[in-house]
Amino acid sequence: MNKILMDFSTIERSLERIAHEIIEGNRDMGFVLVGIYTRGVYLAQRISSYIAKHEDYRIPVGKLDPILYRDDQKSQLLSSMKSNQLDFDINEKTIILVDDVLYTGRTIRASMEALLSYGRAKAVQVAVLIDRGHRELPVRADYVGKNIPTTKDEKVKVKVKEIDGVDQVELLPESGSIKDQK
DSSP states (O other), X not given: OOEEEEOHHHHHHHHHHHHHHHHHHOTTOOEEEEEETTHHXXXXXXXXXXXXXXXXXXXXXXXXXXXXXXXSOTTOOGGGOOOOBOOSOOTTXXXXXXXEEEXXXXXXXXXXXXXXXXXXXXXXXXXXXXXXXXXXXXXXXXXXXXXXXXXXXXXXXXXXHHHHSSOEEEEESSOOOTGGGO
């Protein structure tokens, strides 16, 4: 049976807190948000909205699909690749990568590598809604909505209203493929 770990209100509170922490850590506002497909894009847009609400300044949001840079999904078809959209210069800016779940660290590593094809960032930070542990690479999040200890056999499923019609984080008892294990 699936266990609901976060609902709409707890997700929104977490994203608003992350927005405040990002502002506090980057007072010069010289940063941009880059959402990692798919759900990270929507979370980044929401964080940008919260920042605009409090700072009266809209932070640009880019979209990044790091699939070509993954080292653990060679069988993925290129047709599943989504288009990257970074309509701003990343040189000498702090990039905040936003994703739904931090698990092994491989998506963040691939995203950092993908960013290199766009320029040289001043710094890269990571914001995630869920940190579930089990890192395979030395990657950590600078901003975390919630730490959820899991076993490797469990699966964390983040749902966002823009795609799934509901905001929710579930813990599923059985794991699927590595792609599904986020």
